[in-house]
Amino acid sequence: MASETVDGLKVAILVTDGFEQVEMAEPRKALDEAGAETQLVSPKDGQVKAWKFTEWGDTFPVDMPLDNARPEDFDALLLPGGVINPDKLRTLAVAFAKAFFDAGKPVAAICHGPWVLIDAGVARGRTLTSWPAIKTDVRNAGANWVDKEVVVDNGLVSSRKPDDIPAFNEKMIEEFCEGRHAAKPAGAALET
Numbered sequence: 001m002a003s004e005t006v007d008g009l010k011v012a013i014l015v016t017d018g019f020e021q022v023e024m025a026e027p028r029k030a031l032d033e034a035g036a037e038t039q040l041v042s043p044k045d046g047q048v049k050a051w052k053f054t055e056w057g058d059t060f061p062v063d064m065p066l067d068n069a070r071p072e073d074f075d076a077l078l079l080p081g082g083v084i085n086p087d088k089l090r091t092l093a094v095a096f097a098k099a100f101f102d103a104g105k106p107v108a109a110i111c112h113g114p115w116v117l118i119d120a121g122v123a124r125g126r127t128l129t130s131w132p133a134i135k136t137d138v139r140n141a142g143a144n145w146v147d148k149e150v151v152v153d154n155g156l157v158s159s160r161k162p163d164d165i166p167a168f169n170e171k172m173i174e175e176f177c178e179g180r181h182a183a184k185p186a187g188a189a190l191e192t
Helices: 021-033 084-092 094-102 114-120 132-140 162-178
Strands: 010-014 037-042 047-052 055-061 076-079 107-110 151-153 156-159
Touching: 010 021, 010 094, 021 037, 021 047, 021 055, 021 076, 021 107, 021 162, 076 094, 076 114, 076 162, 084 094, 084 114, 094 107, 094 114, 107 114, 107 162, 114 132, 151 162, 156 162
Parallel strands: 010 037, 010 076, 076 107, 107 156
Antiparallel strands: 047 055, 151 156
C-alpha cells in the first residue's frame, strides 16, 4: 500500500442494493485506514444489501441518503461494482457522479462501476478498464478500454475485478491524495 494519507478527505461511496461487497468494503477499509472520512451515499434510505460473489451478502447502514448528498461536500467518489448496483445507479444517480467530473474531483470505479460513468456522459475520450463483459459498453461510450488491473486517467482510477483490489486501492489513494485534476471535457480525443 502506498504511504500516502488522505487525512480528513471526504469520500462518497455511491451504492444501492446489489453492490459487490468486497469492492466496497476493502477500498473503504483502505481509505479509512489512510485517514479519509467515508460515507455510504445511496438513493435508498436505511440500509443497503451487498452481493457476495454468488449470493446476497451483508447489510450496511446508509450514512447519507442521495437526496441529501451534495457533491460539493465531498472530495472524491468511489463507485463499487457488482451487476445490480451500477445498473440501478445509472438511472438514479448519474447527476451526482457527473458533478465530481465537472469539478475535476478524483473518482475510482471498479468492475461494473463504469456503467454509471457511461450514463453520466463522462467516459468519452478516457482510457479505463472494467469487468470484461462491459468492455463493449465502454467502447461504445467513446472510451478506450484496456485489460489491465488498474488504469489511471486524469483522476479517474478503474479496475476490472476483486483480484485487482490491492492495486486499485493503492492508485485510488494516490489519486485521491492529489485532489482535483484539470477537468477533461467529455469527447476529448482518446489517448494513444
